[in-house]
Amino acid sequence: MTINNSRPAAGSTPTDLQPEEIQGVIDRILAKEDAAAAKQSVNPAGGYRGQAQALSSQAAEHSDYDGDQQDLADRRALRRVAGLSTELEDVTEVEYRQLRLERVVLAGLWTEGTAADAENSLRELAALAETAGSEVLDGMIQRRLKPDPGTFLGSGKAQELKDVVMATGADTVIVDSELSPSQRRGLEDIVKVKVIDRTALILDIFAQHAKSREGKAQVELAQLEYLLPRLRGWGESMSRQAGGQVGSAGAGMGSRGPGETKIELDRRKIRTRMAKLRREIAGMKPARETKRANRQRNEIPSVAIAGYTNAGKSSLLNRLTDAGVLVENALFATLDPTIRRAETPDGLGYTLADTVGFVRSLPTQLVEAFRSTLEEVADADLILHVVDASHPDPEGQVAAVRSVLADVDARRIPEIIVLNKADAADPFVIERLRQREPRTVVVSARTGQGIDELLQAISEGIPRPGVELELLVPYDRGDVVSRLHSQDAEILQLDHEESGTRIRVKVRDSLAPELEPFLSHA
Secondary structure, three states: OEEOOOOOOOOOOHHHOOHHHHHHHHHHHHHHHOHHHHHOOOOOOOOOOOOOOOOOOOOOOOOHHHOOOHHHHHHHOOOOEOOOOOOOOOHHHHHHOOOEOOEEEEEEEEOOOOHHHHHHHHHHHHHHHHHHOOEEEEEEEEEOOOOEOOOEOOHHHHHHHHHHHHHHOOOEEEEOOOOOHHHHHHHHHHHOOEEEEHHHHHHHHHHHHOOOHHHHHHHHHHHHHHHHHHOOOOOHHHOOOOOHHHOHHHOOOOOOOOOOHHHHHHHHHHHHHHHHHHHHHHHHHHHHHHHHHHHHHOOOOEEEEEEEOOOOHHHHHHHHHOOOOOOOOOOOOOOOOEEEEEEOOOOOEEEEEEOOOEOOOOOHHHHHHOHHHHHHHHOOOEEEEEEEOOOOOHHHHHHHHHHHHHHOOOOOOOEEEEEEOOOOOOHHHHHHHHHHOOOEEEOOOOOOOOHHHHHHHHHHHOOOOOEEEEEEEOOOOHHHHHHHOOOOEEEEEEEEOOOOEEEEEEEOOOOHHHHHHHEOOO
16 A cells, blocks of 8 residues: 655656656556456555455464354355456346456545554455455555545545556545545446445444344344435436426426335335344344343353454354354454353353454444353453454554444443453554553463463452361361362362361352351361
């Protein structure tokens, strides 16, 4: 992605171009003929090359703790196929169509921060586009104080974007921001190809990756909320009513237009569907709340894994619990929460929950639609905030995650910063993050580095049994001793005496009344 703020002076000719600029034009012309070369095309100032920076560069995607990963094979079997179009040349092809791999050009604005921040944001957009199944050909960033109200980019830069689209043969432009309906229409009128924004791209990824019934309903609700103000239509069915001598298309009396009934009908259908989805999601909520209430009633500590997308949350869950959750080098690979039971090194039980990943400027529609899922974080006793230490801007990731945590009232919960991918990170970056954050653990979910230290930090961070008792349990009540060896109690001392087993133990408040008959008063 190249930041190009200059514009050719009036009256300039192609001979005024610098050699590197001429080479850039040549590369773009060649890109139109060869999609593979286009993806690797170079812009003189250091444009997009190969894999997006937000994706991991590690060769080994999985470890032995990730299991068979059968879900991943199923997902990749549905990937879009390059070179195959959805346009039919013959009706007999209808059974053999496959989705076209869209070829996209990225566009963004640099309104604040540094140039590196703007580059990182556009590279993250490239990672999102690749996750959605697109092929990124080129990208540009414009330096502006605020977006143009009509076309988002300035008029000159929008025309330059059109030239890039024509040179690369792209069929879609993705803008690194949320566009208003008028901005999207204005930009489409200039570049002459489909224009989508960052929000629509994220929603598309969520729609591809949602698996559970609740997840699919949440994604559909978010998509409809995004679509409702952006409906548009063409043709006579959208014409305004007119009568008399000024009838439709000047045809005179008897030619009244049908009015804007079609778009109103579409809006009504969308609102009806949204209301039904909200009822369905509300109907699924009691089951989740019942499970959560059971854990709370039994006073089982809960630990939530939260963090930026592709930071390694699912890999960490697999490493800690052998859960076998899907792991993929892609953004938003897993959406549905996964909860597993785990133990501290000294045998205390707790639950570990993997949650949906966060991203900069996460669409508000998704935050609202996935609020029931994010409640797993808000009700946790401890948050493992996983950070990709190998990312070029880990501090930005931390800030983005904490912004979403604040939206769901989870900032009050104790937090441990887990600096993941230590085997690929710069040691100076790790040390910088450790200086900034009070509670950090450096790990690598792939190699196992630092996992023992993390388990110890979890053991110290979760609520532990707080009622200390001294018991004398008769030998014929072995069931009580067995109960105290469970994950709800912490045995401090155990001695065998003539009259029974003397135990000094810490238990939770709910268990203390059951043990009153065995209290030792000696």
